[in-house]
Structure formats: structure tokens, C-alpha cells
Amino acid sequence: xxxxxxxxxxxxxxxxxxxxxxxxxxxxxxxxxxxxxxxxxxxxxxxxxxxxxxxxxxxxxxxxxxxxxxxxxxxxxxxxxxxxxxxxxxxxxxxxxxxxxxxxxxxxxxxxxxxxxxxxxxxxxxxxxxxxxxxxxxxxxxxxxxxxxxxxxxxxxxxxxxxxxxxxxxxxxxxxxxxxxxxxxxxxxxxxxxxxxxxxxxxxxxxxxxxxxxxxxxxxxxxxxxxxxxxxxxxxxxxxxxxxxxxxxxxxxxxxxxxxxxxxxxxxxxxxxxxxxxxxxxxxxxxxxxxx
Amino acid sequence: xxxxxxxxxxxxxxxxxxxxxxxxxxxxxxxxxxxxxxxxxxxxxxxxxxxxxxxxxxxxxxxxxxxxxxxxxxxxxxxxxxxxxxxxxxxxxxxxxxxxxxxxxxxxxxxxxxxxxxxxxxxxxxxxxxxxxxxxxxxxxxxxxxxxxxxxxxxxxxxxxxxxxxxxxxxxxxxxxxxxxxxxxxxxxxxxxxxxxxxxxxxxxxxxxxxxxxxxxxxxxxxxxxxxxxxxxxxxxxxxxxxxxxxxxxxxxxxxxxxxxxxxxxxxxxxxxxxxxxxxxxxxxxxxxxxx
Numbered sequence: 001x002x003x004x005x006x007x008x009x010x011x012x013x014x015x016x017x018x019x020x021x022x023x024x025x026x027x028x029x030x031x032x033x034x035x036x037x038x039x040x041x042x043x044x045x046x047x048x049x050x051x052x053x054x055x056x057x058x059x060x061x062x063x064x065x066x067x068x069x070x071x072x073x074x075x076x077x078x079x080x081x082x083x084x085x086x087x088x089x090x091x092x093x094x095x096x097x098x099x100x101x102x103x104x105x106x107x108x109x110x111x112x113x114x115x116x117x118x119x120x121x122x123x124x125x126x127x128x129x130x131x132x133x134x135x136x137x138x139x140x141x142x143x144x145x146x147x148x149x150x151x152x153x154x155x156x157x158x159x160x161x162x163x164x165x166x167x168x169x170x171x172x173x174x175x176x177x178x179x180x181x182x183x184x185x186x187x188x189x190x191x192x193x194x195x196x197x198x199x200x201x202x203x204x205x206x207x208x209x210x211x212x213x214x215x216x217x218x219x220x221x222x223x224x225x226x227x228x229x230x231x232x233x234x235x236x237x238x239x240x241x242x243x244x245x246x247x248x249x250x251x252x253x254x255x256x257x258x259x260x261x262x263x264x265x266x267x268x269x270x271x272x273x274x275x276x277x278x279x280x281x282x283x284x285x286x287x288x289x290x291x292x
Numbered sequence: 293x294x295x296x297x298x299x300x301x302x303x304x305x306x307x308x309x310x311x312x313x314x315x316x317x318x319x320x321x322x323x324x325x326x327x328x329x330x331x332x333x334x335x336x337x338x339x340x341x342x343x344x345x346x347x348x349x350x351x352x353x354x355x356x357x358x359x360x361x362x363x364x365x366x367x368x369x370x371x372x373x374x375x376x377x378x379x380x381x382x383x384x385x386x387x388x389x390x391x392x393x394x395x396x397x398x399x400x401x402x403x404x405x406x407x408x409x410x411x412x413x414x415x416x417x418x419x420x421x422x423x424x425x426x427x428x429x430x431x432x433x434x435x436x437x438x439x440x441x442x443x444x445x446x447x448x449x450x451x452x453x454x455x456x457x458x459x460x461x462x463x464x465x466x467x468x469x470x471x472x473x474x475x476x477x478x479x480x481x482x483x484x485x486x487x488x489x490x491x492x493x494x495x496x497x498x499x500x501x502x503x504x505x506x507x508x509x510x511x512x513x514x515x516x517x518x519x520x521x522x523x524x525x526x527x528x529x530x531x532x533x534x535x536x537x538x539x540x541x542x543x544x545x546x547x548x549x550x551x552x553x554x555x556x557x558x559x560x561x562x563x564x565x566x567x568x569x570x571x572x573x574x575x576x577x578x579x580x581x582x583x584x
Contacts, residue, residue, distance in 0.1 A: 123507045143505050174505065184502040187495045192513045194549065195487060197573035202542045203479050204576045210476040211580050213435050213466065215415045217516045219580070221484045224509045226577045229570035236553070237563040244553035247546060250494045254543050257486065261528070261536035271529040278521035281489035284496045285518045288503050288511070 003163060004065035005030040009057070009079065011044055013126060014096045015070030016134030018169070023048050024136045025168040034060035036071075040131050058086045066163060067115075069095035069107075072234055077106040087115040092159045094120045098185065099238040100147040100178040108151060116156035119147040119178060120164065121185070122171060127226040139164070144171035147178040186242035191250065193232055194243065196225040295455060296357035297322040301349070301371065303336055305418060306388045307362030308426030310461070315340050316428045317460040326352035328363075332423055350378045358455060359407075361387035361399075364526055369398040379407040384451045386412045390477065391530040392439040392470040400443060408448035411439040411470060412456060413477070414463060419518040431456070436463035439470040478534035483542065485524055486535065488517040 006022060008015045011033050023031050031051040033044060041053045054060050061067050061083045069076050076095060087093070093115050097103045100119045111117040124142035126133055144164040148157045157175070164171035176184065200222050203211055236243055257277075264270035298314060300307045303325050315323050323343040325336060333345045346352050353359050353375045361368050368387060379385070385407050389395045392411045403409040416434035418425055436456040440449045449467070456463035468476065492514050495503055528535055549569075556562035 123505060125507070125509070142507065145505070184499055184505065187499050188502045188506045188510050191495075192491060192510050195491065195546075196513055197570050198542065198545055198549065199484060199487065200573040200576050200580075201569060202538075202545060203483075204572070206538065206541065207476055207479050210480045211576070212583055213415060213437070213476065214480045214580055215417070215434065217417070218480050218484050220512045220515050221488055222573075222577055222580075223512050225570075225573040226581075227570075227574070229567055229574050232570050233563045233567035236566050237556075237559050240553040240556065240559075240562060244550050246498065247550040247553070249498065250490065251543060251546050251550065253490055253494060254487075254539060254546070257490065258536050258539040258543065261532040261539070264529075264532065267529050267532075270532060271525045274528050275521055275525035277493060278489050278517075278519075278524050280496070281492040281514075281517040282519070282521050284492050284503070285514055288492075288506055288514075289518075291504050 003029070003166075005032060005063050007032040007034065007060050007064035007067045008070055009034045009060065009067065010070035010072075011035055011040055011131050011134075012070060013129050013131070013133050014122065014124070014138070015068065016044070016131040017124075017136065017138035018068060018070065018096075019044075019048055019051060020134055020136040021139065021169050023051060030063070032060050032064060043131055057083045061091070062086050062088075064088070064091055066159070067091060067093045068120075069093065069097070072231065073097040073099055073103055073238055074234055076103060077110070080107055080110045084110050084114050087111075089115060092116040092118075092156055092163075094118055094160050094163075096120060096122055098189070098235045100145075100181045102238050104147060104149060104178045108149070112151075116153055116159065118152050118156040118160045120160055121145040121147065121181065122164065123189075125227075127223055129228040129231065137170070140170035142171055143174050145181055146173060146175045147181050148175060149177060182239050182242045183245070186239055186246045190236055190239055190243045191246045193224050193227065194236060194247070196222045197232075200225045295321070295458075297324060297355050299324040299326060299352050299356035299359045300362055301326045301352065301359065302362035302364075303327055303332055303423050303426075304362060305421050305423070305425050306414065306416075306430070307360065308336070308423040309416075309428065309430035310360060310362065310388075311336075311340055311343060312426055312428035313431065313461050315343060322355070324352050324356060335423055349375045353383070354378050354380075356380070356383055358451070359383060359385045360412075361385065361389070364523065365389040365391055365395055365530055366526055368395060369402070372399055372402045376402050376406050379403075381407060384408040384410075384448055384455070386410055386448075386452050386455075388412060388414055390481070390527045392437075392473045394530050396439060396441060396470045400441070404443075408445055408451065410444050410448040410452045412452055413437040413439065413473065414456065415481075417519075419515055421520040421523065429462070432462035434463055435466050437473055438465060438467045439473050440467060441469060474531050474534045475537070478531055478538045482528055482531055482535045483538045485516050485519065486528060486539070488514045489524075492517045 104119050122144045124138045396411050414436045416430045
């Protein structure tokens with residue numbers, strides 16, 4: 001099976017890693033990389049000498065069989081509006097955005113009758129950003145969530161599935177409707193990110209000197225807080241409702257714990273209560289490590 | 293400089309690592325390891341053939357020049373009561389507990405006039421426990437917080453400092469009074485631990501299926517939640533007041549953020565507000581990585 005010409009729009013961490021995965025393996029019949037500006041082209045050319053690099057969005061997509069939107073989610077709509085009419089009717093358009101309901105709501109109508117469309121979210125990343133951090137094996141073994149709706153053509157879904165599960169890319173496909181996707185990633189990705197950032201800022205404000213003493217635990221716990229602020233501000237604001245919904249019971253649980261810690265006159269009872277929670281967490285986490 | 297006979301009471305992760313560091317380098321004139329039961333002795337004997345292993349606490353400390361308490365903090369008092377009268381008057385007793393105010397309050401009076409005493413907290417660990425997880429380089433480059441009070445003999449402080457900064461151990465000494473220590477570690481160690489555990493349990497309760505999709509971010513953020521529940525229940529309950537005190541403004545900050553996420557009708561304003569917080573966290577974290 002061949003995917004013909006593949007156009008990657010936006011050669012950042014995710015787009016760049018996708019390009020490296022495809023090109024290193026000689027898969028792409030033709031690999032086209034579009035960027036808004038030429039700044040990144042010398043670095044890309046060095047690693048991907050056979051890719052076609054362009055800042056002309058129409059040229060980028062005109063002959064493409066697959067177009068992968070790897071740009072910030074809030075710029076996707078404007079970009080698709082520019083190129084929708086230039087697409088081959090058989091082309092598949094997909095994206096890599098971390099939020100899917102708003103993306104699908106904006107993009108699906110623009111492509112209706114013009115090309116195939118389904119949203120994708122490869123669950124892979126790094127706290128580093130940009131093409132310099134890209135690597136060919138970024139998606140190997142990672143979950144790629146496809147977010148078909150009842151409007152999605154079966155062919156779009158099938159081709160996206162084939163694309164991400166190519167051995168050169170190595171994704172593991174899961175299909176979840178856009179809104180459910182957003183609720184799930186709010187819990188497992190967006191809430192943890194917010195907590196890591198809030199924890200770093202909290203300690204900085206409470207006792208910045210103590211930060212000089214942190215060990216490996218604090219560093220690991222807050223690693224994701226080094227992620228791109230621009231990318232994450234966009235993700236969290238795009239998925240604001242679901243993140244707030246996830247935060248609510250989390251805050252309640254912290255309040256209960258704080259009251260236990262403050263008011264427990266019986267240390268044995270307090271310790272037993274904490275022990276139950278810590279044991280549950282340890283067990284759940286063992287299961288995660290086994291399953292993922 | 294020689295430290296003569298060193299007695300390590302409790303060959304778990306910390307005590308075991310200390311024994312390995314000392315023995316591998318041939319430092320300990322005589323290394324005595326005490327454990328409550330003999331179960332662990334075959335494994336210890338294999339790695340430390342020259343150490344004296346005993347379950348007799350009096351025999352363990354009788355000739356020791358340094359005694360390091362590496363047992364759970366709530367068993368320290370009972371143990372010291374048993375052996376205090378058997379110590380050489382010149383012996384230094386120290387510990388490795390993660391909470392210091394309660395330990396110092398309990399142990400200092402028991403040793404007054406009988407031996408030298410100062411509390412220690414090596415800021416090193418692992419989510420794994422027991423002698424099997426011990427390694428000789430655990431303390432290399434780690435901060436070791438000594439917690440002298442105005443009751444502490446200068447000689448105790450000096451010898452503890454020399455001990456932990458031996459090249460074979462490799463600790464970096466910091467001195468902080470017990471209560472300040474507890475407040476600082478509540479922020480940089482105990483609060484992060486609690487958050488990791490609460491986050492794991494929260495997602496398990498909110499959407500256990502979503503846990504099958506977690507990526508490296510979630511795994512790193514919650515790694516410490518795999519730590520020994522018994523050890524951490526003990527630490528958190530022993531330092532309950534300081535942890536509650538640290539939790540309070542953290543919860544308030546989360547509530548503010550939740551309100552922002554829920555009520556912001558202007559996505560641009562919301563994104564800008566999030567961006568400021570995320571940028572601050574990224575900057576603080578870069579500084580941590582540079583400094584520690």
C-alpha cells in the first residue's frame with residue numbers, strides 16, 4: 001500500500017517527527033513540508049534532503065494524498081480555509097491537535113464535499129518543542145486517538161488508521177468521539193499539566209529557597225511544566241470546560257485531605273486513612289505500568 | 293580520618309545504600325548492621341560479606357562510633373530507649389528520617405548526657421523500597437539536611453557533617469533547624485507526593501478506562517505515587533500540620549484557576565492568563581534544573 005504524496009503542515013516537534021519517521025524509512029513517495037516562514041528550512045533540509053519544502057500552502061497540498069495539520073489548533077481553521085479548494089477530492093486531511101471537539105467542529109464543515117476528514121491525536125510529545133526536538137521514533141507504541149463522528153466517511157477513518165499504524169510510524173489506534181476524547185485527555189493530560197505548573201509556581205511563591213533542595217521526585221513530578229507555555233495555554237483554554245470539570249472533584253478531594261491533616265487528633269486514624277489512599281494509588285499505578 | 297565502627301540500624305533502601313557506599317570503598321573499620329529480624333541477612337551477606345549482621349541491638353551499638361537510625365520514624369524512640377545506655381559516650385547518633393521536628397523532640401532527651409546527637413535527612417530515595425533497591429551511589433550529589441538545634445553539641449554537628457560528606461557517600465550538607473526543615477520538605481516533597489497519589493486515585497475514580505491511554509507525562513508526574521505506602525503514610529501523618537499548611541494556598545490557587553476556566557467568556561483573556569502562569573512555571577523549572 002502506498003500513501004502517495006504526504007503533506008505535513010507545520011514542522012514542529014510533532015510534524016517534524018512524523019516527517020522523520022516517514023522519510024527515514026523511504027516511505028513517502030513524495031514528502032512535502034509546509035511552514036509559514038522559511039526560517040526552519042535549513043535545519044530541515046539537513047535532515048530531510050529529499051523533502052519538498054515550501055511556504056506556499058496551495059503548492060503544498062495540491063498533489064497531496066494525505067495532509068496532516070501539525071500547526072497550533074487556533075490557526076488550523078484559517079489555514080484550511082486557504083487550501084480547501086485546492087485539495088484533491090480523494091485526499092485525506094487529518095490533524096494532530098490535543099483538543100478535538102472544537103477542531104472537528106471548525107474543520108469538518110470546511111472540508112465537506114472537498115476531501116476526506118477525520119481528527120487525530122497522537123499521544124506523544126516532549127517538554128521540548130520545535131523541529132530540533134523531533135525524532136523518528138516519537139510515535140512508536142504511542143496511542144493515536146482517532147475521533148470519528150457520525151459525519152465521518154468510513155474511508156477517512158480507514159485511511160487514517162492505516163496511516164498512523166504504518167510500521168514506520170508505529171501508533172496504536174484507539175477511536176473515541178471528539179467530545180469524549182476531550183473529557184478523557186482533560187483527566188490524563190491537561191489536569192496533570194496544570195497541576196505540575198501550579199505546583200512549581202506555588203513552591204516558588206511559598207519558599208523559593210526550598211527549590212534549591214528539590215530531589216528527583218519533584219523534578220519528575222514537574223517535568224511537564226517545562227513544556228511550551230504557548231502550546232499548553234492554547235490547549236488548556238481550548239479545553240477549558242472539561243479541565244474545570246476534572247479539577248472540581250480533585251479540589252474537593254484535596255480539601256477533605258487537608259481537613260484530615262489539620263484536624264486529626266488521632267495520628268493512628270490519620271495514618272490509616274492516608275495508608276488506604278496511598279495503597280490504592282500504588283496499586284492503580286502498577287496496573288498502569290503493566291498495561292501501557 | 294577514620295570513623296571507627298559504624299552501626300547501621302535498619303538495612304532498607306537508605307540504610308542498605310549507606311552500608312553499600314561505606315563497605316564497597318573499604319571505609320568502615322567495622323560495619324555493623326542491625327535488623328529486627330534475620331530474614332534479610334542472606335541477601336545482605338551476599339553483597340556485604342565483611343559486615344557484622346545482628347538482631348541484638350545492644351551488640352550492634354556497643355562499640356559503635358557512629359550509629360545511624362535507618363528505621364521508620366515511629367519506631368525510633370522505642371529503639372533508642374533500648375540501646376541508649378549501651379552507647380559509648382563519644383558515639384554520634386543520627387538518623388535518616390524525612391520528618392525532623394518530632395524525631396528531634398523524641399530522641400534528643402533520650403540521648404542527653406549519653407552520646408552525641410543530631411538529626412539528618414538525606415534527600416535521596418526511590419519509589420522502590422528495601423535492601424534489594426539499595427545502591428552505593430544513592431547519596432552522591434544529594435542534599436543531606438542536618439537539623440541542629442540550640443541544644444546540639446558542636447561536635448555532633450561537625451562529625452555528622454564529616455560523615456555525610458565523605459567522598460564515599462558524597463552528600464552536600466545543608467543545615468536547617470528541625471521545624472524549618474519540616475516546613476520546607478512539606479512543600480518540595482510531601483505535598484508533591486500527596487498530589488501524585490491523589491491524581492492517580494482521582495483519574496481511577498473519574499475514568500479508569502482513560503488510564504489505559506496515559507503517556508509519559510502522566511507516568512512521570514505520578515512516579516512517586518508508587519513509593520512505599522507505609523513509609524509515606526508515616527511521613528505525611530508525622531508532618532501533617534506543615535503539609536496541611538502547604539496545601540491551603542495550593543487549593544486556593546486551583547480554585548481560582550477553576551473559576552477562570554469555567555467563567556471566562558473571553559478565550560483570549562483566558563489564554564493570556566494561563567500563558568503567564570505557564571511561562572512562570574517554565575522559567576522557575578529551568579532555574580531548578582540549573583541549580584540542583
